[in-house]
Amino acid sequence: MGLPRLGFVFPLAFIRRTLVALLLCSLASTAAAKPKVLASIKPLALIAQEVAGGHADIDTLLPVTASAHDYPLKMSDHRRLRDADLVLWVGAELESFLARPLASLPAQQVLTTYGLGDLFWPELDNHDHAHTSRDNQHQHTSGDPHIWLDPRNAAVIARALAERLTQIAPESGAQFTLNAERFSQSLVELDAQLLKQLAPVKPLGFAVYHEGYSHFVSHYGLHQLAYVTFTPERRPGAKHLQELRDVLAKEGRCVFLEPYHNSSSLEEMAHSLGLNIGMLDPVGNEQVSSYRMLMEQLGQSFLRCLADSADSGAANH
């Protein structure tokens, strides 16, 4: 073949250098073609997967068992943040532990979704102040950072990500844009499905474990009475628990716990009041493989706990 004969003409070291150079060159072009996206939490990674469609590598920083509000970063996590072409996170309002490490990265390497202008925000107190003016939407917003729990926001995030990925890998830009559009279309359908499914349970009162569902609750018009704790790390005080008990005794049907949080006092309260106990997971467990699945499971959790409550009481727990 050609190679041994070339060895006659060129010194072997030259050939070796040339081969190494060719190899490095091809590695570099492969890396450029597939940007590495590191999502802080699973829901953002699920959205990123839809946009990437195989043209970008998606990785998730936090394990699903970790709290998105508070997480001790390891040395290896800091390395993963630096090595990513793009870090996708909500913002300091949720993953406060990422604010400092991300501040040291170049701005074009970070996509902060909390600040996206097109996001939808829950209306405050939609039960008590239904008469307040609607002309200035921004006055009625709460800053709940669990923005992905409104499917319209997932579309906003997908489009922003497609734009940023196109800057990083222009050769796949058309694909990213198309994927984001297709995903957005599927979300319209998912949204309509959830709206229809949840309609019958809208008037039924419940409490959630932490104040992280207002995007879902407000968008689908559900009747949340209270939350147990503002963030999962904070333990509720005795006074708050008493208030919670009073409001649940009056019109509560269901109490939602969360995986990975011990809430035996809440469980006892639900049992003593004869309420259903449900489980909500805002980020999705290991089995959840798509954004649609995450949202469908959430919808099912609300439906099961609320729809059953009239007949079965606490018995189904």
Ligand SMILES: [Zn+2]
């Ligand atoms: Zn949360």
